[in-house]
Amino acid sequence: MAKIPINIKDGTVQKEEDQTIVGIDLGTTNSLIAYIKDGDVTVVKDEQGKNSLVPSIIHFGSNGSIEVGAGARSKLISNPERTIYSVKRLMGKAYDDVQNFEDYLGYKIINEDEAALVKIKVDDKFYTPVSLSSEILKVLKARAEKAIGKAISKAVITVPAYFNDAQRQATRDAGKLAGLDVMRIVNEPTAASLAYGLGLNREDEKVIAVYDLGGGTFDVSILQIQNGIFEVLSTNGDTFLGGDDFDKVIINQWKTDLNITDEVIKSNKSLGQQLRLAAEEAKKQLSSSDNFSSNIDGHEVSISKTTFEDLIKSLVQKTLDSCNKALKDAELTIKDIQHVVMVGGSTRVPLVKQSVADFFDQEVFDELDPDEVVAKGAALQADILAGNRKDFLLLDITPLSLGIETVGGLMDPIIPRNSKVPGGAGRQYTTSVDGQKNLKIAIYQGERDLVEFNRKLGEFILKDIPPMAAGMPKIEVKFMLDADGILTVKAEELRSKTETQIEIKSTYGISEEEMAKMLLDSIQNAESDIKIKALLEAKNEGQNIVLASARFIKQNQEILEPEEIAQINVLRENLSKAIKNDGKDKINLEMEALNNYTTPLAERAMDYNIKQSLQGKKI
Ligand code: ADP
Numbered sequence: 001m002a003k004i005p006i007n008i009k010d011g012t013v014q015k016e017e018d019q020t021i022v023g024i025d026l027g028t029t030n031s032l033i034a035y036i037k038d039g040d041v042t043v044v045k046d047e048q049g050k051n052s053l054v055p056s057i058i059h060f061g062s063n064g065s066i067e068v069g070a071g072a073r074s075k076l077i078s079n080p081e082r083t084i085y086s087v088k089r090l091m092g093k094a095y096d097d098v099q100n101f102e103d104y105l106g107y108k109i110i111n112e113d114e115a116a117l118v119k120i121k122v123d124d125k126f127y128t129p130v131s132l133s134s135e136i137l138k139v140l141k142a143r144a145e146k147a148i149g150k151a152i153s154k155a156v157i158t159v160p161a162y163f164n165d166a167q168r169q170a171t172r173d174a175g176k177l178a179g180l181d182v183m184r185i186v187n188e189p190t191a192a193s194l195a196y197g198l199g200l201n202r203e204d205e206k207v208i209a210v211y212d213l214g215g216g217t218f219d220v221s222i223l224q225i226q227n228g229i230f231e232v233l234s235t236n237g238d239t240f241l242g243g244d245d246f247d248k249v250i251i252n253q254w255k256t257d258l259n260i261t262d263e264v265i266k267s268n269k270s271l272g273q274q275l276r277l278a279a280e281e282a283k284k285q286l287s288s289s290d291n292f293s294s295n296i297d298g299h300e301v302s303i304s305k306t307t308f309e310d311l312i313k314s315l316v317q318k319t320l321d322s323c324n325k326a327l328k329d330a331e332l333t334i335k336d337i338q339h340v341v342m343v344g345g346s347t348r349v350p351l352v353k354q355s356v357a358d359f360f361d362q363e364v365f366d367e368l369d370p371d372e373v374v375a376k377g378a379a380l381q382a383d384i385l386a387g388n389r390k391d392f393l394l395l396d397i398t399p400l401s402l403g404i405e406t407v408g409g410l411m412d413p414i415i416p417r418n419s420k421v422p423g424g425a426g427r428q429y430t431t432s433v434d435g436q437k438n439l440k441i442a443i444y445q446g447e448r449d450l451v452e453f454n455r456k457l458g459e460f461i462l463k464d465i466p467p468m469a470a471g472m473p474k475i476e477v478k479f480m481l482d483a484d485g486i487l488t489v490k491a492e493e494l495r496s497k498t499e500t501q502i503e504i505k506s507t508y509g510i511s512e513e514e515m516a517k518m519l520l521d522s523i524q525n526a527e528s529d530i531k532i533k534a535l536l537e538a539k540n541e542g543q544n545i546v547l548a549s550a551r552f553i554k555q556n557q558e559i560l561e562p563e564e565i566a567q568i569n570v571l572r573e574n575l576s577k578a579i580k581n582d583g584k585d586k587i588n589l590e591m592e593a594l595n596n597y598t599t600p601l602a603e604r605a606m607d608y609n610i611k612q613s614l615q616g617k618k619i
């Protein structure tokens with residue numbers, strides 16, 4: 001196992017001392033980048049040297065330009081369908097997972113296949129959450145490069161403790177697409193604790209709570225720190241509770257005060273925008289004074305701290321209920337919690353701070369800027385990885401990702417590069433053909449999105465899967481890496497308990513130079529790789545829809561009119577042609593067209609089938 005510092009520019013193995021690894025907090029509302037110079041943390045600010053926060057918002061101009069940050073934020077209300085916010089909520093998510101909050105987003109998310117990953121549509125182009133996040137990362141990277149005065153190629157990026165494997169992998173991919181070698185994905189609460197020095201000392205043995213109230217999300221994590229290792233004992237929270245809700249209660253109050261109806265706001269976007277901005281300003285001001293007043297469109301608005309506190313009391317109580325649940329899940333009580341760390345811009349609200357301190361019956365850690373602590377901790381973790389803190393021992397890590405080949409020759413990493421060794425991970429797959437009996441599992445090592453460019457470690461066949469319809473088998477592929485770097489791969493069909501496994505020596509016969517070259521290739525080719533990957537995925541999805549719509553016609557012949565069947569066939573043919581000849585955007589457009597046409601027909605078919613099944617039944 002090795003840690004290889006490579007220079008992305010020329011592929012040489014880099015000396016430890018000349019690399020800066022940056023720390024990035026890729027937030028739902030705001031993102032930041034920080035680094036360590038001579039032992040001190042610097043959070044990079046904008047050109048005016050004022051703001052360290054980059055709003056996580058992306059605006060697409062009608063001329064194809066892309067704007068990220070404060071500029072994009074100012075277009076949220078005036079141009080919602082071209083202004084993308086909260087992409088973090090969509091990372092690694094299938095349409096199925098996000099359906100229930102589609103209404104909350106002002107832009108368009110696309111569903112062709114319930115199980116496929118979410119896409120976002122602006123004009124006739126389709127974007128993935130990964131590529132949108134990479135736009136934010138590119139801006140952060142450029143900011144830091146300007147501040148440091150040299151190119152940056154390595155980063156630590158933070159994610160919420162509750163992020164699953166797919167969400168973490170999506171975050172890594174976004175980093176890669178922005179030209180960054182993601183050395184490690186770190187939990188946000190872990191980074192915040194590090195920023196306060198908790199866990200930096202190997203002798204530290206503590207249980208702590210990290211309370212994070214951001215713009216749109218709340219989470220609390222209970223962490224156990226032991227031997228420099230952070231273990232998440234439990235997390236709880238509400239992914240739709242944050243500072244934005246504090247703004248909303250103020251807006252509603254003012255709407256009542258001024259007799260402004262929803263209809264008025266709908267027809268006067270600028271008034272809505274002004275109310276929103278003034279409400280946030282009021283909230284922030286009330287964190288340090290007792291009253292706020294301003295003028296909107298000639299109307300006097302004001303609010304006192306006491307009124308504000310009354311209005312948000314129940315929201316704050318909700319967060320405390322989550323803290324209670326987190327304690328319960330960790331099987332701990334308040335007495336077991338040695339420290340409480342405050343994270344997120346909304347913890348600046350005095351009532352929040354006081355309520356959390358009262359709940360945990362102790363003073364909370366709040367000396368550091370709550371919206372900067374995660375980025376600061378990420379920078380510290382990066383500094384440790386860069387080898388600048390000799391007192392801090394690094395765990396063994398995997399030098400290259402390990403994964404398997406999926407449809408279309410794509411690499412699906414199961415154990416990402418830089419994961420702790422020993423360790424393991426698994427993922428579930430299924431079949432794509434009815435009655436499929438055998439499944440080939442081919443194992444690869446490397447960072448490229450296409451297996452043909454990676455190193456094949458071996459393959460085996462999971463045999464004798466009992467006959468089932470495509471998509472029914474649940475095939476779990478598990479990777480286990482022991483302390484000597486021996487990889488065991490096991491595949492099991494969970495319904496029938498059919499299983500096979502093999503053992504592979506994953507680092508055998510590969511030199512440091514070769515590893516460095518593989519890494520370099522992956523970053524230099526990230527953009528074209530991700531394009532090819534997106535095309536293969538679109539083709540694959542399109543093919544599934546072509547087949548599904550054929551099945552739909554077959555099953556519903558008596559319900560469909562002949563012209564409807566003809567029209568479906570025309571659209572299917574268009575989609576098939578696009579799959580054969582065109583790029584991903586065209587394929588996506590044809591999928592959308594077919595889907596839009598068949599959705600009402602499918603609803604009609606469903607109603608009909610329900611009626612049929614009720615007929616003859618006595619009620
Ligand atoms: P996220 O982690 O979701 O990206 P942040 O930690 O940056 O979000 O928190 C953003 C939220 O913090 C916003 O709702 C913002 O209005 C709020 N906030 C920032 N400063 C203050 C303040 N002084 N008082 C109250 N709320 C604040």
Ligand code: MG
Binds near residue numbers: 027374
């Ligand atoms: Mg945050």
